[in-house]
Amino acid sequence: MESSELRRAVEAGRATAAELGLQVDEVAVVHNSDRVALRLSPCEVLARVAPLEHLAETQFEVEVARRLVDAGAPVAELEPRVDPGAHVRGGFAVSLWTYYAPVAPEVAPADYADVFLRHHAALRGIDLPAPHFTDRVTRALGEVDDRDRSPELTDADRAFLSGTLGGLSAAIGMDRSGDQLLHGEPHPGNLLHTAAGPLFIDLATCCRGPVEFDLAHAPEEVGTHYPGADPGLIHRCRALNWALFSAWRWRRDDRMPDREHWRAEGLRRVRASLAG
Structure with missing residues (x-):
């Protein structure tokens, strides 16, 4: 703000x-x-x-x-x-x-994966209506494809973001047999290392999808400690997550501080994820 x-x-x-x-x-x-x-x-x-x-x-x-x-x-x-x-x-x-006072700057990859496993197990145990991650993509596409909502996005970047969002969402969301309730944005900034152990915060992003969608928000090493995770799907989800992040930054009404930097960085991260 x-x-x-x-x-x-x-x-x-x-x-x-x-x-x-x-x-x-x-x-x-x-x-x-x-x-x-x-x-x-x-x-x-x-x-x-x-x-x-x-x-x-x-x-x-x-x-x-x-x-x-x-x-x-x-x-x-x-x-x-x-x-x-x-x-x-x-x-x-x-x-x-x-309020939890932080006790360390970061959580080790194996501990990150363990807290994911416990969190996902708890999420499977509750009955809660939540949107699918593809609904989030649809909202992002609405911002990207509407010039009035994202007037400063160039035509080339608009076409790139729109194609990336639509293509990856369709590919990842095609098979929903393994979908479950997810955190939605469990990046390191949303995982506190406290005296009570690692705790997730910022739960408003809860949605449904494959666990790889959550894992793609964490450092790359975390997925290797999560049994049964699909590395290729994590990679595709990571590119999609950066495309979503970038779409929000180009909104006319975005309030994120230093958004000019993050607009450029978001697009760079999308391209890097797709090339990697």
Whole structure:
């Protein structure tokens, strides 16, 4: 978020927690993108704050988290001192979570694969309506193919992204026999290394598809530790994931900081994945 919107998001997170009886003397921005994560002290709560247009996604994330915690999944928990839910304040949707202090900068590949296995097992044990990953691709294509929504995308890059998204989605989504509920975007930034072990966060991206779609978000070494994973499918999913990332960055209304850099880098990563 830009500075003015960020200030309002910080206030929305602070005020929501305080109104629910939590003591908030300090607020620190942990992550700033199109949504923000705030550490609230001394209550030690993580507030996730998104523009109100993402209210339904916030509500979905809260429900996914509630069910996965009950299933014993390795995920961050909602703040237990308040009723779980999405709170509306100042034009934002706010959810409150347990704050986990990081204990190491990264998770080893074998441990990453192990937490995937436990997470996927828990996801198979819950009954939750969720979109297929191809639905996400369809939304991305809507942004790429509409010049009004992505006016700065060149004709050549538009054709490249559209063809890549459509072609890979059709190829990967053709056989759905092994599909299951997935995290959706379990990249290293969404896996915390905590005193309680590695925990997944950012559960609003939950969708259905092959486990390789999840594995493609992790470092390449992780897939080699996941029994039965298809390396070729992981490779195709990795290219698709970068194409999705790039499509979001070229949206006219994208709020990601430093998006000019990530627009160019996203396209470079797509081409590199396809060539590799």
